[in-house]
Each structure stands twice: as C-alpha cells, then as structure tokens.
Amino acid sequence: MRNQIFAQVESTTGYRIRVSGPVDITLFPSLDLVAEDVGIAQPASGSDAEFATAKTLKFGLMLRGLLDGKMRVTDLTLLDPVIAVPKTQAKAAPAAQPGAVPGAADNAPVGGGDATSVADKLKNLTLDKLVIENGTVILPPSGDTPGKRIERLNLEAALPAYDQPLSFDVAAVVDGKAMQANGSISNFGQFLEGAPARVALTVDAPDTLDAKASMSGTATYQNDILTLSQFSAKSGDKTLSGTAVYQDGTATLSPFTATAGRDTFAGKAIYKDNIVTVSPLRANVRGTLLSGSVRANLANKVPYVEAALAAKTLDVNALTGTAKSKPSSGAGGGGGGNGKSGGAASSAWSNAKIDFSPLKLLNGKFSISAEQLIYDQIKISPVTVQAVLNGGKLNATLSKFNLYNGTGNATIVVDASGKTPAQRVQLTLAKFDARPLLMDAAGFERLEGRGTVSLDLNAYGASQRAIVSALGGKANLEFTDGAIRGVNIAQMMRNLGTGIVEGWQGGEREKTDFASLGASFTVAKGNATTKDLHLIGPLVRMSGTGTVNLPAKHLNFRVDPQLVASLEGQGGKKDLSGLGVPVMIVGPWAKPKIYPDIKGILENPAAAYERFKAFGDGVAKLPGLEKIDKTGALKNVIKDGKVDKDALMDGIGGLLGGSQPQAAPAPAPQATVEPDAAPKAKRTKKSKTAKKKSKKDLQKDAAEEAAKQLLDSFLGN
Known part of the structure; x- marks a missing residue:
C-alpha cells in the first residue's frame, strides 16, 4: 500500500518520495500516513539527487470524496526538513505540435513551471493545513557565492478551496536575523491561471526594519513571469510604491517612488544574483537634489557599493543634520570694539563622541560632483569628490576646486578600522580672497588680501577635543596685497606706553596695509609654533615668533613691529633697520592682550x-x-x-x-627781588x-x- 501511494504521488506531482524509516498507515476514518527519514527528488529534472529531506513526514487525506475525484488533504507536515531550492532555468516556450490535444500538458511535472497544470490539479484539491517545523531552506547559489540559508523555519499555510485565498504565517532566521511574516493571495487557483489577484503581506523584522512593514497590491502570474503592479509598502515613515516584475531570477522595480521621512527617491531598480542596480536615480535628500546611479553587491556581509551622483548644490550641513556655526558679529576672532568674542572662536571644543561606525557598514567607490558645495559657512564651487571606502578606511580627494576665487586640492583620510580613529588632511589653496573665506570659516573679518595656504596635518581621536589635542604636522600661510582691519600697527606703537591694551587696538576704520603677511608653523600635540612670522608694508615691518595652543585656543606671540625708512611694499626687504618696540600678544585668541615688551627695550x-x-x-x-x-x-x-x-x-x-x-620747557631760574x-x-x-x-x-x-x-x-x- 505504501508503494502504491508513493507511486500515485509521483505520477500526480512528478516528485519521487524515498522513505528509509518506518511507516505508519491508518485507513479509517481517514487515510493518515507517518513516515520517518524521508527524501524527495525530481526525476523529471534529469537528476535523482534529492532536493529535500525530512526527519518526519505526516500526511492526512479524507477518504470521502475520493470516488468523485475530490482530494481533501487534512494535514501535510514536515518535521526538521532541509530543502535546497533548485536554480530556475529560463526555458523557451515549446512549439505547438500538429495534432496536439489541448490539455495534454496537464500531466507535466509541477516543477516544470506550468502554472496552468497546477491550477487544474488544485480544482480538485483542498489543503486544510500545511506545516513545516524547524526547517532549513537553502536558496540557489549566485556565481561562486553559496546561496543564503533560511533557518529555524516554521510555516503554516492553508488553501480551503480552489477559488479561496491562500494564507500563510511564517517565522524564520535569515542571515542570523529573526523575522516573521504573514499574508494572503486571493483566489489563488485563478491567480495560477493568469488572473490578477490581490496580495497582502506584513513583515516584522526588528533586526532589519525600524518598524513593521506592510505591503498590498495586485499580482499576476503568466508565462513564468510574476508581476506586482500598483503596489504600495510602508514601514514607519518609509514608503515604497511602483511596479515590480520577477522573471528568470531577475527582479525589476520600474518605475518606483520611495520616501524616508521628508527624503524622496525615484527611478528604476534591478536585482539579480545579489546585485542591486538603481539607474537612473533621482533623490531629494533634506532639500539637496541628487541624480545619478548606484550599484550594490549584497553577496557579502559588508555590501560593496559604487555610486556616481551629481547635484547643483550639495549642502553638507543639511545632509548630515549639522547646524551651521554662527559667524562673529563683526568682532571675528579678534574680539572687537564691543569686547565680545566671535561665536566660533569663543566656544570650547566638544567632548561629544563622533560616530565613525558608519564607515564600517559599506565598502565601495563614490563620485559626487556639484556646482556648489556648502560646509558650515564655507562655499566651494564647483567641486568633485572621489572617495574610496574599504574596511572602515575612507580616502577622499577634492581636485581642482574653486574656493573664494582661489583654486585648491585636498585629500582627507579617516581610518576607523582600529580602536582609535585616525585622521589626516592635506590641503593646498592658492590666491583666495582671505576676508570672505575667514569670515565664513571662523567669523574672522580682520584680515583682507589674497591668501595661499598649505596644510599637512594628522590627528587621532573620536571627539573634537581629542582630535585637536593630538594634531600634528605642518602648515604654511601667506597673504599678499592686503590689510589688517581694525588696527593701525604704526599708531599702536606710538601709543603703546599708555598701558596694557585689551583686545585689538583701534576702531573699525583703522587699517595696517601690507604687501606680505605670513608664517610657517610646526604642529605637535595641538600646539602650532612659528619662528618666521612676518609682515612687510609701507613704513612698517614686523617679525615675530610664538605658539598657538589650539586645544586651549590661546595665543603666545612676541612680535617686533618697526617703523622703517622705506616706502617699499611688495618686494621690500625684511632686514631694514627701523624704529620699533617689541610687542607681546598673549591670551585667548578671541580676546588677546597686546602690550609693549618694555623689559626688552630697557635691556x-x-x-x-x-x-x-x-x-x-x-x-x-x-x-x-x-x-x-x-x-x-x-x-x-x-x-x-x-x-x-x-x-x-x-x-x-x-x-x-x-x-x-x-x-x-626748562624751568626758569629763581628770580631775586630788586628795585623795579x-x-x-x-x-x-x-x-x-x-x-x-x-x-x-x-x-x-x-x-x-x-x-x-x-x-x-x-x-x-
């Protein structure tokens, strides 16, 4: 009887059942079969290899209705099954043979992909309960990458009648992440015949999704092509809508529209062999409009992403959710007449931890170009950023960018692969307008002219204060044909004897013109030291040495401004003898004290x-x-x-x-009293x-x- 039953199953479904363990059969009031150590193969595929095994197979069938050709399966249960899903093969539709009888293909194996034959069989079949307990499903491999494993699978499904909904409830662990799902497909039998059907799905994946996801739409299945049209999906504040097509192992989503909060995305996406390609892509991310393409390989634990994006304006502040720092209200880094320091200069470095962990979530290559890039108050235009991210190490370059009428190149390296993140910045910037750049970058408006800067700095740490305290390297700054606003060095020298000066000397209209102003710095542990601070201007020369304590935002300089007998500016000599008084500049850089080095003069x-x-x-x-x-x-x-x-x-x-x-005037000699x-x-x-x-x-x-x-x-x- 067992052999006859299994032969009938193979004849009906095309699947061969192997039973190596004991079999229990009950005939009344229903046919119930329990078999141990079961294997299932599909001979029609050309191989006798089993694609599914189970520790226990339970099968229940109502005897009533069998004589009328009606089959009611009361129970189909698999305990501890292991199922390797065979890779689908694209097949050309067979040519019609002369004299072929319609419906002759009804006896073709179900695994052959003929949904019509399955639908015909379902007309005489009802399934009260399909159960899988503690199952393992192995998906088809992709190239040299093994297929993903679905483990601890628990499934319960039912199909009360041919034209009734197929419902299911499933729980599993996918790639080590737990998930649960339930859903339904209306008029399932007609759906297999090619008629449209409403589908609904709810997914709860706390390790992957921030909130439960739900999806609904209309599905059709014809010629081995599954189409999901006019669908919409939602998870928290994220939505996805469009039309999806699945054929020959390839899923296409076109067109689609997605939202995440107030951010929107649209375009065409293709998924095949663990690779997602989105091209074209249009996005509005926090007010920044982006267009381009993205390709992500999801085969490995850390995805590999290649992206090429372009924007008219790339607002880094908006993209990262960072508020712009407030520029100084006229005082800049020098304090000013009102005695109030600038916003950027007076605030302390933050101890808040900077999260570098996102650098470990992706590997890949990125190219971003924009007509204008805004970072804090700084504006760069145009700019192209090329970045490589691998194992938590980011290497980004900005080539030939324009910044405040100057040109520059920059390289930024952030290494978050170790316990303590490390950073390095290399920058060259030539012939930029100093005053607008310094105002936007640091709220400092006291310096004007054309600037040239070169930096090669490195640091480590996970907060602003830690990074600044560990800063090391070299920096060179040179400004030409400009002026120091709010201070007249020559006049300041004349008035130095009036006492210690609080903040910059002079009013808003005061200026010290110069042909050249610059210095080179050696930076170690956050302290920038110079021995060649210099200024050359008409009737004024200045040299100096000192240190900028970056962590404390503190200055300690001794400068020697001199009145010289020369009208030369540009090209003027630095070694002209002149009349001068050494000056000390000491204190917080937002409001330093400037006073004469009287001791040095009297020596x-x-x-x-x-x-x-x-x-x-x-x-x-x-x-x-x-x-x-x-x-x-x-x-x-x-x-x-x-x-x-x-x-x-x-x-x-x-x-x-x-x-x-x-x-x-000399005092007059004391007069003596004499006659008039x-x-x-x-x-x-x-x-x-x-x-x-x-x-x-x-x-x-x-x-x-x-x-x-x-x-x-x-x-x-």
Missing part, C-alpha cells in the same frame, strides 16, 4: 637710540615722500638736503595720526644773551633732544 636702550638715528638718516633719502604724506606733516623735514630733527619728530607724529608731545627800574634793564640784556646761547645749544644737540623726546613718547614718559 638695550643704546640699540634703540641707534635705530632711531638710522631711521632719521633713512627718511632723508626717501623718494616720493608725498605719496604717503598727504597731510603735509613731513614737508619741512628735509631742508637743504639735511634732516630737521624737530620737524621730523613732529612730522612722524602727524603721519601716525597725532602730534608727539613736546619737551617740557635798574634791575629791569639788566634783566633784559641778560635775557637776550641767554636766548642767543640757548638757540646755539639747541642747534648743536638737536638730534639727541629729538631722540629723547621720541623715545620718551614711545615709552610713555
């Missing part, structure tokens, strides 16, 4: 005096002095080819925006002689007296 006052004399001799040789002396303050300095020291003293004061204090008449004449004569003598003495000692007055003024008397 060698003779040198200061000699520099003054050289300065006076140099002024006599200046050509075109009227170019800078618009006030006429120096017009009387040179007389008969010689320098009038008194006029020079007053002229320098006028040139720098004020008059120098005059020497206090005689003594009066005597005093008058004596007075004339003294006046004559004083004039002669002043002419003789003019240089020394003028030097004393000027030094007294500089040193605050």
Whole structure:
C-alpha cells in the first residue's frame, strides 16, 4: 500500500518520495500516513539527487470524496526538513505540435513551471493545513557565492478551496536575523491561471526594519513571469510604491517612488544574483537634489557599493543634520570694539563622541560632483569628490576646486578600522580672497588680501577635543596685497606706553596695509609654533615668533613691529633697520592682550637710540615722500638736503595720526627781588644773551633732544 501511494504521488506531482524509516498507515476514518527519514527528488529534472529531506513526514487525506475525484488533504507536515531550492532555468516556450490535444500538458511535472497544470490539479484539491517545523531552506547559489540559508523555519499555510485565498504565517532566521511574516493571495487557483489577484503581506523584522512593514497590491502570474503592479509598502515613515516584475531570477522595480521621512527617491531598480542596480536615480535628500546611479553587491556581509551622483548644490550641513556655526558679529576672532568674542572662536571644543561606525557598514567607490558645495559657512564651487571606502578606511580627494576665487586640492583620510580613529588632511589653496573665506570659516573679518595656504596635518581621536589635542604636522600661510582691519600697527606703537591694551587696538576704520603677511608653523600635540612670522608694508615691518595652543585656543606671540625708512611694499626687504618696540600678544585668541615688551627695550636702550638715528638718516633719502604724506606733516623735514630733527619728530607724529608731545620747557631760574627800574634793564640784556646761547645749544644737540623726546613718547614718559 505504501508503494502504491508513493507511486500515485509521483505520477500526480512528478516528485519521487524515498522513505528509509518506518511507516505508519491508518485507513479509517481517514487515510493518515507517518513516515520517518524521508527524501524527495525530481526525476523529471534529469537528476535523482534529492532536493529535500525530512526527519518526519505526516500526511492526512479524507477518504470521502475520493470516488468523485475530490482530494481533501487534512494535514501535510514536515518535521526538521532541509530543502535546497533548485536554480530556475529560463526555458523557451515549446512549439505547438500538429495534432496536439489541448490539455495534454496537464500531466507535466509541477516543477516544470506550468502554472496552468497546477491550477487544474488544485480544482480538485483542498489543503486544510500545511506545516513545516524547524526547517532549513537553502536558496540557489549566485556565481561562486553559496546561496543564503533560511533557518529555524516554521510555516503554516492553508488553501480551503480552489477559488479561496491562500494564507500563510511564517517565522524564520535569515542571515542570523529573526523575522516573521504573514499574508494572503486571493483566489489563488485563478491567480495560477493568469488572473490578477490581490496580495497582502506584513513583515516584522526588528533586526532589519525600524518598524513593521506592510505591503498590498495586485499580482499576476503568466508565462513564468510574476508581476506586482500598483503596489504600495510602508514601514514607519518609509514608503515604497511602483511596479515590480520577477522573471528568470531577475527582479525589476520600474518605475518606483520611495520616501524616508521628508527624503524622496525615484527611478528604476534591478536585482539579480545579489546585485542591486538603481539607474537612473533621482533623490531629494533634506532639500539637496541628487541624480545619478548606484550599484550594490549584497553577496557579502559588508555590501560593496559604487555610486556616481551629481547635484547643483550639495549642502553638507543639511545632509548630515549639522547646524551651521554662527559667524562673529563683526568682532571675528579678534574680539572687537564691543569686547565680545566671535561665536566660533569663543566656544570650547566638544567632548561629544563622533560616530565613525558608519564607515564600517559599506565598502565601495563614490563620485559626487556639484556646482556648489556648502560646509558650515564655507562655499566651494564647483567641486568633485572621489572617495574610496574599504574596511572602515575612507580616502577622499577634492581636485581642482574653486574656493573664494582661489583654486585648491585636498585629500582627507579617516581610518576607523582600529580602536582609535585616525585622521589626516592635506590641503593646498592658492590666491583666495582671505576676508570672505575667514569670515565664513571662523567669523574672522580682520584680515583682507589674497591668501595661499598649505596644510599637512594628522590627528587621532573620536571627539573634537581629542582630535585637536593630538594634531600634528605642518602648515604654511601667506597673504599678499592686503590689510589688517581694525588696527593701525604704526599708531599702536606710538601709543603703546599708555598701558596694557585689551583686545585689538583701534576702531573699525583703522587699517595696517601690507604687501606680505605670513608664517610657517610646526604642529605637535595641538600646539602650532612659528619662528618666521612676518609682515612687510609701507613704513612698517614686523617679525615675530610664538605658539598657538589650539586645544586651549590661546595665543603666545612676541612680535617686533618697526617703523622703517622705506616706502617699499611688495618686494621690500625684511632686514631694514627701523624704529620699533617689541610687542607681546598673549591670551585667548578671541580676546588677546597686546602690550609693549618694555623689559626688552630697557635691556638695550643704546640699540634703540641707534635705530632711531638710522631711521632719521633713512627718511632723508626717501623718494616720493608725498605719496604717503598727504597731510603735509613731513614737508619741512628735509631742508637743504639735511634732516630737521624737530620737524621730523613732529612730522612722524602727524603721519601716525597725532602730534608727539613736546619737551617740557626748562624751568626758569629763581628770580631775586630788586628795585623795579635798574634791575629791569639788566634783566633784559641778560635775557637776550641767554636766548642767543640757548638757540646755539639747541642747534648743536638737536638730534639727541629729538631722540629723547621720541623715545620718551614711545615709552610713555
């Protein structure tokens, strides 16, 4: 009886059943069969290899109705089955043979893909319950990649009648992730004949989806092609709608529209052999419009993605959800007249952990181009970013980009493969407009001119403070044909003796023009040190050394500004002797204290005096002095080819925006009381002689007296 039953199953379905264990058969009131150690093969496929095995097979069949050709299966249960799904093969439709009888293909094996024959058999079949317990399903391989495994599969399905819905409820673990699903297909038998049917599906996959997903639509199955049209799916705030087609192992989604929150995506997607290709792709991500293509290989645990995207404006702030820093309200990094520091300069570095883990979620190559890129307050246009991501290491390059009328190249490396993330930035930027860039980057508006910058910096850490504290490398900065706004260095030198200066000296209209301003820095553990800070401008030279403590945002500089007897700007010499006072710049960079290094002057006052004399001799040789002396303050300095020291003293004061204090007159000798008449004449004569003598003495000692007055003024008397 067992052999007859299995032979009938093979004849009806095309599947051969092997039973190696015991078989229990009950005939009344229904036919019930329990078999141990069962295997199933499909001889029609050309192989006797079993594609399914089970520890136990249970089969129940109502005897009533069998004589009428009606088969009611009350129970079909597989315990601990292992099912290897055979790979589907595309087959051409066979040509019709002359004299062929319609319906002759009804006896073709079900596995042959003839849905009509299956539908015909279902007309006389009902299935009360199909159960799989603790099953394993192995999907077809893709190339050299083994097929995915579905484990701990528990399935329960039912088909009450041919024109009734097929319903199912399934739970399984896919790639180590648990999921549950239930759904239905209306009028299932007619669906197999090619009629459209409504389908519904609900999926709960907490390891993959943020919320339960539901899908509904209309499906048709004809000529081995499954089409799902006008479907819509939803999971939380994410939606997907469109038309999907599955044929010969390839799923095509075209057109489709997807949303994730307020972000939208549209285009065409194809899935085959674990590879998803989306081309073309159109997206609106947080207000940024993107277009291009994406290709993802999902065969491995870490997907490999290749993407080429373009945008008109690429707003990194919007894409990352990072708020723009507030630029300074006019004070910039230098404090300003209101004594308030700029926003970017005054805030402390954050200790908040930066999440670099997304770099480990993907591998691949990325190309992004934009007419304009916005990062924080900085604007770059145009820009092309080429990036490679592998094993948590990101290598990105920006080639030949334009930035504030300058051109540059940059390389950014972030290595998150180890325990502590490491970073490196290499940047060259030439001939950019300094003031708008510094305003947008740091809220600093005190510097104008054309800038050239080169950076090669490295760091490690997972927060702003950690990265800045570990910063090392080199940096070079050079600015030409510009000015320092809000400060007049020459005037500041004249007034240095008034005491410690809080913040930058001068008002908004003050300027120190320069032909060149720059420095090179060596950076170690967040401290940037320079020994060649320099400024060259008309009548002003400056050199200096110092350190910028980046973690503390603190300055410690000693600079030596000098008034020099030269109108040369661009190309001017750095080693001209001049009249100067060393200046200390110390404190937080948002509001440093600037004060004269009096100690340094007093250590060698003779040198200061000699520099003054050289300065006076140099002024006599200046050509075109009227170019800078618009006030006429120096017009009387040179007389008969010689320098009038008194006029020079007053002229320098006028040139720098004020008059120098005059020497206090010598106190008159104490008078004696004498009669009014005689003594009066005597005093008058004596007075004339003294006046004559004083004039002669002043002419003789003019240089020394003028030097004393000027030094007294500089040193605050």
